[in-house]
Amino acid sequence: MTYKENNIIENYLLQQDKIFTSDDFYKFLKSEGVRMSMSDAIDILHMSDYVFPLVNDEYITRAGIFTGYVFSFKPSKEEVNKGVFLLGHRCMPFINPETAPDSISVMAHGAIIKSSSAKISMNLAMDTFSLYGEGYAIPYIFNDKKNKLSLSSVRYSMPTEMRLTVWPLDKITEDGKFCYGDRVLCRVINWEESLVEMMRHPCQTDSLIVSNDAIEREQWYSDFENSLLASFDKLGPMNSIEEQLAYIFLENKIKLCTKNPGSVEEFLEHTTKIGFEPYGVESRIWKKGESVPYIGEWNKESIKSDFIMSQIAMTFTPRVIDAYIENLIYDNIKNKKDDSEHDFSDLVDLIFPSVFIMTQAERRLVLLNIEKRHDILKRNYNRFSDYPVAEIRKRILKLFSQVNELLGAIGHPSVKIENFPQQELAILSQLYSHVVHLLEEVENVFLRNHFPVDEVSLSLDGMEETFEDICVPLSCVLESDRKNGFEIVKNDSIELEDKK
Template sequence: MTENQEDALYEFLENNRDPFTLEDVMGFIRLLDFSRNNRLAEEITAFIDSQNIAFRLEPGRWVSRRGCFEPLHFVISPTRPELLNGILIPGHRCVPFANPMLYPQEYRFFYKGSQIPFSSIEGPPEEFYPYYTIFGEEYAPEYVAKDNPNNESAFNSDPYEDPPEVSIQTLDMRNLYRELAFVPGDRFVVHTRDWREGYFDLERVGREEWSKVDLYAWLEAAEGGFEGSFKSLGPGSRTEEQIAYAYWYGGKRMRDVPAYSLEDFLYEQTDRIETTPYGMETRFWFAGKEIPDRNELEGINAQSPVEEILSRSGAPVSEYVVQAYVCDALFRRDKDISALMKRIVPPSVAIEEKDREYLTRFVTELMSEFEPIYSPFKDSAMGPIRQRMGELHTAVIDLAARLHKGDINTSWLPKHTFIILSQIKDHAEGVLDDLNTDTPPEEDELDALDNSLDSMIETYEDIKELIDDALDSFRQNNLSVVKRVKSEGLEWRILQVSLGGTDVWRRLILPESCRLKELHGIIQALLGWKGEYAYHFALEEQNSRDRGGSGRLELDSALGELDLRGGNSFLYEYGSKWTVKILVLSRYEPEEQPSIRCVAGAAAAPPEYIDGPMRFRRYITALERGGVDAERELALRELGQDFNPEAFDLDTCNRKLASVLIGEQ
């Protein structure tokens, strides 16, 4: 699709409330853009389904998000601080019943036909972050910053520290709370009047008006909806996407009242869904489970020959990004096409000669087309940011390509390596796309882009340093010996042990002859636990269905004897709260005297008596807040005064492992 055709598709979806067919949307697009495209039908279908911007009813037939969520109802439960201050902070409360292109301060709320006026409240930004975390915990500062220009300037003044105070636009609810005699526990039923514009009507519901039976039915539908979303989409591209599809898979019951508010459901009511780290971001996921790694950079939905070539070669970008690289060359005053090609397709990326020739002709034509109309004066503000962002994008593509060449076994790389690289690549492409314009963004927006670029470069350098360390460990293989065994006749494996719902993981090498009851002791040593609770090993649910039982594995089974039913992982369930995912990675060719040892890992494991990953994360959050409050004091008491969530030392881990293994001899 052309850029105009893509814009027309989004316009169609934002305005359409009824189920539509492929022919409907093609007709609308061709009214606005007559460009010939023999693959338009195929491209529209692929774009809608790959971007998850509409819900599929059947092949060739969808309903838009507006059509799904307007004019339905959902629930907002005001917090005690909001009631005390006579305000309501929209924040994340309208997801997914509002257009995701709108910011919360753009919503409009009405009561009995009259718009509720706005007010504001001041305070430290961390006081407001909880009202935005459903967008993703990592995005809460961005939403607070975007609330008003003063906030944005305050955040941009120091990208590494939050400002001491910000101001948030709120709804002025003082008169309405008094009129409705609103008390803690009461709710607002919210009617979605206009999904596209973000218009909502409020109606009070008393805390005792809905039966627990009806609320439980909604809870069951919601948990099923989220689990259906995870199984269908995986982690998705953003939390908003996960939530939109959760409401879709939750069916009519989830999209109706009586209901819990979304934040009450996610943070108070369910024990089956929780937030989980995912690279640099967070997602909602099965409680206590780990999101599976993806071991490659995501491609794009290739829509043109150029995009197909780049995707096939391992440098998957859109034509818009290629255009940004051409603008960058003009900004550099560098007309060397070969140098430009090396930035778009780094030397480490394998590309067939005929494809390189086609791409070179395309880039040369773009240069000839852009050069007469390019204005260095107009590009003076955007150019430096585009140049740095392009260099970062090239570096990520180059690093990923070198890792994929097979110089080392990627099992040695830090956890989530490719996920983090993919996220940096996607963010960089988003910025390059935003800067592919003749109209420079406002100064505050450019400052924000520049600051986000600093953060992305820092993250890239951190992950590259970790990768370099892993490469050194792999090549030198000079780790301390823990237990010597004869290698003759033994196959060795690399296993990754990840504590569900946390950032804690360890990677180890051990022989396939290791039995599960021995692996239990090894995991206990890796996590610093004492073995005080019952445990068992089991297949993951999807791999155990045909067993007709719980999928439990025999403790006398050796690793090499396990039947994982086509999968590559199994679970270690310890006590009633902890689930450890064991990912069986590649085989390992040991040196002459191999050793069972830990080769990589991250984060300090929680004490085993903590009440599960959700409680552990809340303690970590309390520690990070600083200051003195009851929750922080409890966290210090439960975790220990010297607990450092980021602490992991490979030598210490192997000493603990050695003491266990020596004791077994």
């Protein structure tokens, strides 16, 4: 798929705000000159994070769900005292999940409100970014464009406060006054641009009378809680808290998109049944005090094939393949080797887990494509721009190969995936996704000069230690299956290379 074709598809999925069918999508692609089969078009719809399947071959995009959606949040005392508000996760899941909180466009009274910066306590920052989940909240906070501290510079203790992007509270009111207890009522104006209209919703202060607004919000919290509990049984823990919330608001839009909605962060303070629970190296919103399962009624029929095939499919991303090839080019230049006659079979074996069997014809095709890609990358290779990231890429690739091999072994048809410890399975799947994401980032030539080597190195320390921890129990189950007469992988066992 060309860059132009990819843009055509992405723009459609970002802008389409009406319900459509796969046939509508396919006809649009044809009209724009995109060559693609109907089955490939359907695959794109099912794989896209921007699209939700409905019934009768109908689909709706996030833009279709959330454009015009009304939601709210209540600023904290600290924010009201400082006259500003922080966004953090408060627009989740109503805006594009790819938009950083500090890049959201805020409108009031028909005009865009300019953001500024303010010192915010770390406690408030952590609370206001908590829906990004454990392991992600802190990076989101430190990546705020108004923050000048690097994450790698605060290894041993967090600062008590940080300078973050904020917006003035007085700009969203008619009279310039905003009191603690007042709410910010929000409406998505343009989903693609992450443009949100905001206005003050005053608190009714008569303590002797329970306001209609308060009664309506209590009903909202009750509806939201019931919707969440039902989703746990139907959908299980999804790929992220954000995705879980997106489905909740999609399936319960009539009940939850009201004139007086509550907020997710207030709900979590309000409920006794639901809270943040650990899920592998991340966290999810789940039944309070219960372990978040990896396998359940929602996926037990499909987990066997999905677990391995969905992961291995990620291996075929162009940037992952490029990372291996550029690592080879870098090593050959560093070691003064001539790779003009290089046999790429070893590279294919390194990229794909040993359990992944290819026919001779498939292997020849893969080898041919890798050889062609190698020639292109070598011709345009710039050792000076690659040098700053070459060693960290090598380290990422080493971890990727180890995770990939273990994942492939667990996905073998003779292995019963339900026999494995569920938290370790969740961690393995998450590690795979995280490592692939790092490879995608390190191979983004437009961001290479700004690749956060120190921060990634720190993150890799934890990922490598985590893999060591989970490798033992997972490999024990594999070894048990092998002793029961199953041939799991070509190698006798999964061995973890010593860290260098």
